Amino acid sequence: MTARKPSRKGSRKTAEAAAPEAVSVETAPAPVPVEAVEAAATTTKPAPAPAKRAKAKRADAVPPRPRQGGDGGGARPAPALDGADRGRLLAGDHHDPHSVLGARPIPGGVLVRALRPFARSVTVLTDGPPAELHDDGDGFFSGVLPVKEVPVYRLRVAYDDNTIEVDDPYRFWPSLGELDLHLIAEGRHEELWRALGSEPMEHQGVAGTRFTVWAPNARGVRVTGDFTYWDGTGLPMRSLGSTGVWELFLPGIGEGALYKYDICRPDGSHTVRADPMARRTEVPPATASVVTASHHEWRDADWMAHRGDRPVHEAPFSVYEVHLASWRPGLTYRQLADQLPSYVKDLGFTHVELMPVSEHPFGGSWGYQVTGFYAPTSRMGTPDDFRYLVDALHRAGIGVIMDWVPAHFPRDDWALAEFDGRPLYEHSDPQRAAHPDWGTLEFDYGRTEVRNFLVANATYWCEEFHIDGLRVDAVASMLYLDYSREDGQWSPNDQGGRENWDAVGFLQEMNATVYRRNPGVVTIAEESTAWDGVTRPTDSGGLGFGLKWNMGWMHDSLLYVAKEPVHRKYHHNEMTFSMVYAYSENYVLPISHDEVVHGKQALVAKMPGDWWQQRANHRAYLGFMWAHPGKQLLFMGQEFAQGAEWSEGHGPDWWLLDPTYEASGDHRGVRNLVGDLNAVYGAVPALWQRDTVPEGFSWVDGGAAEDNVFAFLRYDADGSPLLAVSHFSPVVRHDYRLGVPETGTEGWVEVLNTDADRYGGSDVRNEEPLKAEAVPAHGRPASISLTLPPLATVWFRPA
Missing domain, CATH: 2.60.40.10 (Immunoglobulins)
Structure with missing residues (x-):
């Protein structure tokens, strides 16, 4: 969708601020001496626009003074301004105004020239008598001071109703090295x-x-x-x-x-x-x-010092995805800092992922059509207020990931599109520039300045706002020249292929730069194809991301659980196929905002059956997800089985958790489960320590299609196992035998059961440790006999 255009090009707010005051640096032969001058920064305040622009005021304005008349301390008429310079300055197309405006020595004195539209008079103030400049028309004022060297000076500018004293902008040297x-x-x-x-x-x-x-x-x-x-x-x-x-x-x-x-x-x-x-x-x-500057004093030094102690793919990583503007609508960044960290900490998530916070004109884009790549959205406060929120999350022990959108930008005519009259940030080839799906423009990744703009932006968020990770949106649309394009709508690369090598180079440079400059930060790709090496290091030819969203797992597993249990046996491989490629990349398993909007239904509403079965399916699916190799991400509202799709207008249905609501226990039960899933997950290294290597996983029974059962083992670095069994049929199965390792001679203990009464289940449990018997099963010399609850996932560990 295209970003909604505001009704005006720029703010018409006015302020008690300066009349057009220009600061100029001379191309003169030697630096102009400058004394320290009190020039208080003008924090502007909105006020009605004046009837005449000449009625300009500044915060540093002095009370009106009487005109000095024509004596002016002896200022003589200046040589006439070249007509071409005059015309170019008035037309706004002069490349070197400092060569014309300001002060410079000439034979017989010092020439001072100012451009002050709507001024009645301009007077040069030095240690000597004031020198009024001659009015040359069209806002130009000039005069020659009878001195040999350029003095330290200010300008007194008189308008119809007030007079101000200002430094002349055109007496300053360039401020960029x-x-x-x-x-x-x-x-x-x-x-x-x-x-x-x-x-x-x-x-x-x-x-x-x-x-x-x-x-x-x-x-x-x-x-x-x-x-x-x-x-x-x-x-x-x-x-x-x-x-x-x-x-x-x-x-x-x-x-x-x-x-x-x-x-x-x-x-x-x-x-x-x-x-x-x-x-x-x-x-x-x-x-x-x-205009802004940061005054925030960070208090997260301990977090920053230790966030990189353990590689992210060998650490617990459980993510709560949040749309800040709608999590609790109306809250500011600082108010969110009082509520969000404690909520996330209570649920046990290790990180939050914030949907884009960069400034965007249309709230309905959820932040994915960015116009201000370096500015946190002002909808909830200032940049320092956003820093305060990140700081609060860090002090609560929660990492902060931010969605980052370098794939495209909207066409708003006050923003980046044809910024200086020609394609600049976008590709000069219209076919390469226009994004076919979103009505937006794609960046020109082959232009060094554009790549610099984006690479620096990635490091900016990490360094200025202490962001711990960047989830890069729509990577696939960047990698392929033919993405969403038909034949004839794209041109192949120099090798005749469809790969966008400019984008590949940009992503490699971005990842290498971010990791080099910011230890402990992780980059995550939303990449929906089978591009090889997304999480392979750049020095090995990969794109260099730390993690990749597993869109295949998400699609296949949701397809399976949406089926009626009686039909699931025909789709059994949808749940097992992910293990064929599980170690090709470092994966995150995402149930994101994209899966619970636009007619896709909330997670619980995707499930078949009555309300009890829907919740049971929901719980069993989360248990399967948390045990599956890979990190996990869950979008807000799904942690308590919200039945309605997400809307950015009102956010999660928090009223479902209100104790006065008769069915609130159903939703609080699911939230209790998510908290316990995270608690056990964080405490059991087998669930996260070897996510990215085959040695961390072993099927017990991946072929029990008739029973709708999936049983597998997870191992930590020491070989300690966890047995996960997911049962997606609405019946109880007694004496269900599964092969297990010979470890666990003291028995296998149930450590989590999504059918527990605490979660809203039927409370079919395995109360006692299950003794491993010398009965071969599933290729193993020992096995256990257990009871499988209906529509449930159960985790066991050796006693």
Whole structure:
């Protein structure tokens, strides 16, 4: 689906903020001396738009002063501004405004020129007498000061109803270093967010904000914002050479200011765009970027120091998938931090997986159509509020995985699509750019700057927000040139194949960079095909992911349990086939949001039979899932057998757990089971320690199709076993014999039974330890005789 477009290109919120104030760096021969100036960062506050743009105010404005008249301390008329420069500045297509504006020595004095649209007068303030500049029309003011060197100066700008004093933006040198520009040009800036975007900082002793944006096809770029009443005429940016980066330092602009970029396209038309590197945004449907800086003090040092102690594929890994905006609708990040960690901890999950938190304009996309790749959605608070939530989860001992969406982006005309007038982030070939399924655009993974944008974004979330894992969405759509395309709609690669080698290279670079920079982080691929080596290391030719969603297991097992028990024997192999390829990758078994929406029904509603049988099937399936090789993921609401499909509008049906609801015990029973599954899982290494090697698994009986029974053993690194038996028939089977290892001479003890009364079952149990008898069965010299509850999974361990 396409993202819903807001009704306006940019916020029209205004503020007590600056008139168009430009910060300029000279291309003059020597640095201009600058004294430390009090330039308080202007945190803008919304206010009604003025009738006249000339009525601009700033937080650092001084009370109105009388005009100085024409004496101006001796400022003489300046040489006329070249007509071409004048026209280009007014048209917004000047690549080097600092060569025209600001102050510079000329024969006979120092030329000062300013562009202040709607100003009545501009006066230069130095240690000497004020010098009023001459009004050259169209917002230009100029004059020659009778001094030999460029002095330290500020500008007094008078409007019809107020006067302000500001630093001249065009007296500052570039605020971006040569190393940054070199790395950007090479596509190797691993901390790109520190170089591009808006950055509150002190530059040449003055507080303000640096604005930098990559727009290589632009004829000119201007900063516009609430501090200019969204008129960017007076704030043209300078081009920093062949890198395609534009830069401007604005003194006095600080956190909270709203801004966008006014870009002059190659054809001379203009487009106003949000900052691709913005680290904070307005609350949708408003679309402006927001100047921000982090002040969060992390308290998760112990978690960060030890999260990588054990490789993830050899550790317990049980994931609760959450859509933050609807888990408990209306909660902020900080309110979620008071509730979510304790809920997840009580259920015993080791991690949460957050559906995309990057900013997106349309809530109905669930975050999968991203416009702000570097900004947590502002719907629930600020970036620091999101940090607070992650911090709280870590302090509760819970890891945080985030869905990351580098496969595509929406076409909104204020965001990334044809950002500077030509395809930039998307591929220049329309067939390669257009995603056939979602009405979106695909990234150009072969362009170094685009790859850098995405690779740096992956590390950004891990480093700035302490994210422990990235689940990469829609990997298959990236890997294949013919994904969802018919013949004639795609072109083969240089070798004549359908593989997108640019995307392969990007994924390898992303994984290698993330793992190198962030020990303990895991990347997870949502990849639905049989692409070879998704979780193989990059130095062995693999994509380099740590884990992969097992979409085949999910599809096959759900197909089986949806059948009536009498028909399941004909689909027995749907449950066993996963073991044919179980060790080809490092797998996660996902029952995700995708399986409980859009007519697919909630997990319990997929099950056949009456309400009791549906819940029993649900419980038995979860028991089978938790015992099967691979990590597991369960979407919110399924932990208490919610019967309705998930809706982002209202989230889980929490009322089902209310004790005043007569059937609440049915749902609380399933939730009790999930908590116990996680508790036993975490305590028994056989269930997770050897998930990715064949030595960790052995069938006891994988062919009991007539009985709808699946019995297998799991082993830990020391060889200690766990016996899992899943029975998907609604009858009790007595004296059911299964072969077991000769260990367990003291008997096999039931450690979990999904039919227990505590979970809402019929409580058919194996109360006493089951003695192993010297009766051969299933190719083993010993066996046990047990009772199988109806529609249940039972786990046993040697006593």
